[in-house]
Amino acid sequence: MLFGRHALSRVGESSAVTSDMIWAPLFQRLKTTTGADDRDLEALAALPFTLRTFRENQAVLRDGEQPSECCLIADGFCFRSKTIVDGRRQILSIHIPGDLPNLQNLHFPTVDHDLIALSDCTLAFIAHKALNDLISQRSGVGDMFWRDTLVDAAVSREWIVNVGQRSTHNRLAHLIVELRERLRLIGRVIDNTFEIPLTQEQFGEAMGVTSVHTNRILRELRIDGVLELQRGTVRILNEHKLQELAQFDGRYLQMSPSS
Amino acid sequence: MLFGRHALSRVGESSAVTSDMIWAPLFQRLKTTTGADDRDLEALAALPFTLRTFRENQAVLRDGEQPSECCLIADGFCFRSKTIVDGRRQILSIHIPGDLPNLQNLHFPTVDHDLIALSDCTLAFIAHKALNDLISQRSGVGDMFWRDTLVDAAVSREWIVNVGQRSTHNRLAHLIVELRERLRLIGRVIDNTFEIPLTQEQFGEAMGVTSVHTNRILRELRIDGVLELQRGTVRILNEHKLQELAQFDGRYLQMSPSS
DNA sequence: CGCCGCACTTAACATTTGTTGGGTTTGCCT
DNA sequence: AGGCAAACCCAACAAATGTTAAGTGCGGCG
Numbered sequence: 126m127l128f129g130r131h132a133l134s135r136v137g138e139s140s141a142v143t144s145d146m147i148w149a150p151l152f153q154r155l156k157t158t159t160g161a162d163d164r165d166l167e168a169l170a171a172l173p174f175t176l177r178t179f180r181e182n183q184a185v186l187r188d189g190e191q192p193s194e195c196c197l198i199a200d201g202f203c204f205r206s207k208t209i210v211d212g213r214r215q216i217l218s219i220h221i222p223g224d225l226p227n228l229q230n231l232h233f234p235t236v237d238h239d240l241i242a243l244s245d246c247t248l249a250f251i252a253h254k255a256l257n258d259l260i261s262q263r264s265g266v267g268d269m270f271w272r273d274t275l276v277d278a279a280v281s282r283e284w285i286v287n288v289g290q291r292s293t294h295n296r297l298a299h300l301i302v303e304l305r306e307r308l309r310l311i312g313r314v315i316d317n318t319f320e321i322p323l324t325q326e327q328f329g330e331a332m333g334v335t336s337v338h339t340n341r342i343l344r345e346l347r348i349d350g351v352l353e354l355q356r357g358t359v360r361i362l363n364e365h366k367l368q369e370l371a372q373f374d375g376r377y378l379q380m381s382p383s384s
Numbered sequence: 385m386l387f388g389r390h391a392l393s394r395v396g397e398s399s400a401v402t403s404d405m406i407w408a409p410l411f412q413r414l415k416t417t418t419g420a421d422d423r424d425l426e427a428l429a430a431l432p433f434t435l436r437t438f439r440e441n442q443a444v445l446r447d448g449e450q451p452s453e454c455c456l457i458a459d460g461f462c463f464r465s466k467t468i469v470d471g472r473r474q475i476l477s478i479h480i481p482g483d484l485p486n487l488q489n490l491h492f493p494t495v496d497h498d499l500i501a502l503s504d505c506t507l508a509f510i511a512h513k514a515l516n517d518l519i520s521q522r523s524g525v526g527d528m529f530w531r532d533t534l535v536d537a538a539v540s541r542e543w544i545v546n547v548g549q550r551s552t553h554n555r556l557a558h559l560i561v562e563l564r565e566r567l568r569l570i571g572r573v574i575d576n577t578f579e580i581p582l583t584q585e586q587f588g589e590a591m592g593v594t595s596v597h598t599n600r601i602l603r604e605l606r607i608d609g610v611l612e613l614q615r616g617t618v619r620i621l622n623e624h625k626l627q628e629l630a631q632f633d634g635r636y637l638q639m640s641p642s643s
Numbered sequence: 644c645g646c647c648g649c650a651c652t653t654a655a656c657a658t659t660t661g662t663t664g665g666g667t668t669t670g671c672c673t
Numbered sequence: 674a675g676g677c678a679a680a681c682c683c684a685a686c687a688a689a690t691g692t693t694a695a696g697t698g699c700g701g702c703g
Binding site: 326 | 649650651652653
């Protein structure tokens with residue numbers, strides 16, 4: 126079920142893209158997270174969708190747009206961001222395969238932030254109408270989606286804590302551990318290495334600091350033997366030290382159905 | 385429909401508390417926000433509830449609890465917060481009459497943060513079972529609640545931007561303008577004066593700065609003739625300067641049904 | 644192959660924010 | 674009225690973070 130990071134996004138790729146490949150990460154996450162009903166998932170997988178590919182840095186959705194579809198990340202990474210008047214930009218969340226980053230548009234027509242491709246990526250677009258029809262037939266699907274937006278909200282709250290209270294070292298460690306746990310859920314963590322294709326500037330925008338300062342932090346973490354970051358690939362050098370810095374309590378991710 | 389800030393919370397108060405008084409702020413907000421169906425609201429108002437009062441600083445919900453009820457703020461203010469291991473605390477959101485701060489527990493049993501009374505306040509508790517029964521009968525109620533949690537999420541995202549990117553002066557101005565707009569919606573803003581019963585330390589915890597620095601900012605805003613804050617009462621002195629600082633774009637609050 | 648742009652890197656300096664410690668005011672309680 | 678605790682206020686100094694202004698290295702493209 127694992128496929129390469131850009132497997133789906135090569136321009137001109139002619140291999141058949143099956144529905145399975147599109148939905149697998151989401152289903153894997155939903156099963157682990159909230160205990161999904163198989164028939165709800167089957168109904169989802171039967172929905173028609175349109176595939177579109179985006180290049181690194183290309184906008185998927187712009188602040189103010191009124192999309193008529195929801196998108197599912199099939200491959201690659203995206204991020205939400207808001208830019209304030211003086212040009213500073215805050216990254217609000219990172220999205221990975223299996224995420225539905227604009228489910229909220231099922232209820233509110235206008236997006237209030239940008240959604241931008243972090244790497245070349247492939248998204249499946251599903252019409253609001255099709256989703257709403259399915260939800261009205263199978264209330265379990267609506268509940269599942271509601272839960273998904275609630276986890277999204279919980280991630281945002283933890284993001285506030287990160288930016289507001291943690292030291293920048295702890296902040297970077299926490300961000301990385303959160304991403305790793307989410308990537309692990311969809312099978313993207315091998316050994317101590319995984320991909321987070323953010324530039325140092327983007328890490329800074331996620332943490333609310335400048336790229337220069339991000340660079341300072343990374344150097345210190347490297348010198349202290351905690352982790353290395355090279356062109357978007359994270360390598361954990363000392364798991365214990367990382368945990369100590371991250372102070373990570375993953376309950377907010379709702380990764381076990383019992384919680 | 386307006387009643388004093390502590391009208392419902394005086395210990396020993398014997399006047400009858402009608403369902404209307406409890407639901408009025410929420411209904412006022414929902415009508416302005418998302419266009420609510422009157423019959424859905426009537427059905428809500430018919431639900432049984434239990435009133436409980438809390439003293440300033442008392443915990444309504446603790447991180448890790450598994451409540452069997454959702455609460456509606458009938459009177460007074462509450463806030464969500466998370467405390468990290470070194471004792472620092474981040475305020476995640478401020479809640480005012482008409483807010484349903486733990487709707488998410490309809491779907492997830494465990495709360496992942498604290499909910500604390502900011503002032504003496506009165507909350508109406510409604511059993512999950514009663515809410516879920518109503519939702520399964522009237523899907524409009526479920527949709528309304530889903531929308532409410534989505535607005536809550538949008539407020540959290542803007543909070544991230546505030547803490548992450550804005551200068552502390554702008555940050556305080558933005559926080560105050562957001563609260564004012566939400567208070568205005570439920571009729572709590574008179575002239576240029578309204579209540580935000582936060583101490584300077586709590587303003588700091590909301591913005592991710594220390595109380596000493598909050599005090600610095602407030603002094604400068606006072607000297608610059610922007611606003612005054614005295615014992616939880618905000619007085620706007622210069623609306624134009626305030627707007628300039630706050631850079632407030634309220635679309636994320638979804639205050640008009642058309643947006 | 645060589646050039647070019649972008650990410651990364653670093654240092655010196657400026658500015659913001661935190662820390663400490665003390666004082667003042669306010670409101671409540673007795 | 675007097676005393677107490679909490680909030681507010683402020684200044685001096687320390688630490689964290691931003692700004693500016695340079696490099697360096699790498700990968701893509703002509």
